[in-house]
Amino acid sequence: MTNTKELSVEDKLRAIYDLQLIDSRIDEIRNVRGELPLEVEDLEDEVAGLSTRSEKLKGELEVIEEQIKAKKNSIDEHKEAIKKYTKQQESVRNNREFNSLTKEVEFQELEIQLAEKQMKEMKASIEHKKEIIAQSKEKLELKSNHLKHKKLELNDIMAETAKEEEFLTQKSAEFQEQIEERLLAAYTRIRSSVRNGLAVVSIERGASAGSFFTIPPQTQVEIASRKKIIIDEHSGRILVDSSLAEEEKEKMENLFASI
Known part of the structure; x- marks a missing residue:
């Protein structure tokens, strides 16, 4: 898939995190149906x-x-x-x-x-x-x-x-179109290999969400700079900084509330 506009790393991170929030919401809906x-x-x-x-x-x-x-x-x-x-x-x-x-x-x-x-x-x-x-x-x-x-x-x-x-399924497809194939493939692979479906997580108290392994300060600085895609060496998940995560969560909550 070829994007008409080359996204910055920050835009890619926002898009992949938005996709994660949408897919997680779909997971919640399906979990309500359960078995x-x-x-x-x-x-x-x-x-x-x-x-x-x-x-x-x-x-x-x-x-x-x-x-x-x-x-x-x-x-x-x-x-x-x-x-x-x-x-x-x-x-x-x-x-x-x-x-x-x-x-x-x-x-x-x-x-x-x-x-x-x-x-x-x-x-x-x-x-x-x-x-x-x-x-x-x-x-x-x-x-x-x-x-x-x-x-x-x-x-x-x-x-x-x-x-x-x-x-949400339609929105998920739309966001997938914004993400380059290689990154989307990594997201899909990670998501399918973890039980909670979280392929993209934010930094919380110096560690990736849901992990007890502290991320080195230098790596945290790199994540916050939003200049490259960083994978957590312990959980294998894509990492985003907490500020970006909060901004995108608020944006997605507004989207969900509009349904």
């Missing part, structure tokens, strides 16, 4: 998972009920076969035919016993699945209500901060 967006996303996934599980269980119930119907039909068929074979025994001509029919009757009775046992197991499975469905339904209702409240909470926060965040 809410992730909570909402997790709840949405959980609700979807519970809904899918309930639908799957309902589908399994329908399959089992169809299987029970089929077993009932097969029992009726086996009973009809028993009647048929029993009647045939009345007109047999020898013991071999009678015994053969007796075996058929016994086989049909065994088939009925097996079908009844399977039906009993299926009915137990249905009751178990119904219990799980009821529990899932209760859990789904709780999670859905929780999700509804979390969404409302997030929407309220978004409504309160959306305008300000949009304005």
